[in-house]
Amino acid sequence: MAGFNDVSFMPRLAVPAVCLLIAFLGYFSQVLFNNSTLDPGPLSRTESWTFNVLLVCLWISYFRAVAVDPGRYIFPDQVIEADGRWCKKCQAPKPPRAHHCRHCERCIPKMDHHCPWTKNCVSMTTFPHFLRFLVYANLSLWTLSVFLWQRFYALWEARNMPAHLGPTLTGLVSLVATGFVCSITCFVLGIMLITTLKGWVENQTTIEGWEVDRHEASIGRGRQDWWDITGPDGEPLQFEKVEFPYDIGFFANMAQAMGTSNFLLWFFPLAGNPQISKTGSGTGWTWAENGFNRKEGMWPPLDPDKFRRAVGGFGMSRRNYEDELELEDDGLTIGEHMEAFKRRQDEDLRRRKRRQDELMAELEEVDGDGSGRASYDDDDETNNSNNMRNWANSDGEYLRDYGVDEEAEEEDEDVPLAELLRRRNVGTRSYNDA
Ligand SMILES: [Zn+2]
Ligand SMILES: [Zn+2]
Structure with missing residues (x-):
């Protein structure tokens, strides 16, 4: 999905398109259920409440995924040893897990990827909103799928009835169209939810997942845990196998990403997000490692x-x-x-x-x-x-x-x-x- 960033109309139309999609699936469907001749008739009070509360949560998280700042490094006076990485575009040290985003045009803390659909970076600060957006989008879609399924099933049950007693043609066409759009959206967002949940639990960004693959590919070429090059001091250089260091236990991973260990807040749409520390160290600047490597700061492995x-x-x-x-x-x-x-x-x-x-x-x-x-x-x-x-x-x-x-x-x-x-x-x- 990330490849959509380079499609020319994406920057202007992506966010309105997502809003339109939410409106179509969320509200057009309700108008259809409540005003057509489709069995089993209008949504019940409970169904209606559940669906609309989910939609409100969805709007809030989507708005925040789009609007919250993906983070910016402000360097205090003292020199920062940003693990030796340097961004020549920002002319500044680049802390671990940060990458220079070509759309945001600056280094983004714990950059996951630049999402074309939110027109924003998924980063240390926006990840909680992005995750909540995906969760509420999927919950809403599953709820809608149940409503749709009930109506398709009612149609099937009534297959031997005279056609003129059944729903109108407009009702039928609208039902099929909603079902079609819902299935495609469900499929795409389901995949996005699964990969995002996996990254959340493993504390691995999309970019880091890519780096893991690249590292495995290069190790595969070397056919061993490190390549046979040694410096004058006899120490193996550069191409040793490096473990992904930021997976520090699933609960700690999840709490770190959401900015709080109070798991009751993780899916609350109005909950906050991690903030970059202003001191030049701590949150956003340094990251806890699991100690599987011979020293800290070895990620990302050299290409x-x-x-x-x-x-x-x-x-x-x-x-x-x-x-x-x-x-x-x-x-x-x-x-x-x-x-x-x-x-x-x-x-x-x-x-x-x-x-x-x-x-x-x-x-x-x-x-x-x-x-x-x-x-x-x-x-x-x-x-x-x-x-x-x-x-x-x-x-x-x-x-x-x-x-x-x-x-x-x-x-x-x-x-x-x-x-x-x-x-x-x-x-x-x-x-x-x-
Ligand atoms: Zn930069
Ligand atoms: Zn970006």
């Missing part, structure tokens, strides 16, 4: 493909970087490594240039202008090959489909592998503002 890009191996010359990384254990000094990378980079550059020249010659379009583009600069690749550069999950979803600004996410993009290795070894947490 091995970043290394491929870091050594300049992307594009026409794909290299086997697993082999290449195994060379790291050969006792060369950092200087020698850097020289080797430089050499390979030059080779790549020459190869690409040669290829480009050949193409140009073939097309007989050598005009002396295009040749300068056969360089290593990224500009000619950024747009059309963005998808090729990044990992997609089994549903074909890239991080950008959740609203994440991938460019802002790639803070280490231009750092060569040797530099990354050196930094890890030195253990500095300096920010790179490249």
Whole structure:
């Protein structure tokens, strides 16, 4: 559903469309039941009350999911060690679990995804409202399904009666139309509810779920718990298996997301939401970990493909970087490594240039202008090959489909592998503002 963010009419029409859908299923259906010749007649008092109370809860939670601010980091005076992550768009440290949203245009605390249907980020602050919205939407839909079912069943029961004694054609068409829209909405929102409940109980955002998949895929390629690269200090580097650290027990997970351990408030539509601490630490800045990793702050695990890009191996010359990384254990000094990378980079550059020249010659379009583009600069690749550069999950979803600004996410993009290795070894947490 996240992919809808890029549909052109989405920004303007999504929220009105959702309101229209709620109005149609919630109120048109009641008009139909109460004023048509459909058996078993109008809704009872209890049915009517139940349905309308659910609808009020639904409107309130939807309004808040749309209107509540998804959160903003305001940095106090002191320098914050935001776990070494840096957002080059915000020009500020990026605390754990935050991502830069390309729609909200800032770093969002515990960003889950940017929801096209609420035109808002599902984040640390909006998650409770989003979850309540899904819960009340599904409860309302199930209630409506029961009402509809009763009427379809009455029709079936009366199948041997003369047609002119039955409901009017308008009543029948309206019933079928409502049933059709209700089933589709039920199906889609049911899936959304299940995935959101799962994320809530496991304390895992949609984006983190994607990161888990990517990590498993890269570990799968390495076929073991860490890849065989060791730094000069003998410590395994970068590609070790990292456990998802924020699952701290299901009750604590749920309480953390809802901002209170008073579970009676979890589904109260007017209940609040977690607030970012103003001190620069605590809620929104740091997150409790379960201690399954050898140290804290290891999430998200590094994307091995970043290394491929870091050594300049992307594009026409794909290299086997697993082999290449195994060379790291050969006792060369950092200087020698850097020289080797430089050499390979030059080779790549020459190869690409040669290829480009050949193409140009073939097309007989050598005009002396295009040749300068056969360089290593990224500009000619950024747009059309963005998808090729990044990992997609089994549903074909890239991080950008959740609203994440991938460019802002790639803070280490231009750092060569040797530099990354050196930094890890030195253990500095300096920010790179490249
Ligand atoms: Zn940012
Ligand atoms: Zn957003």
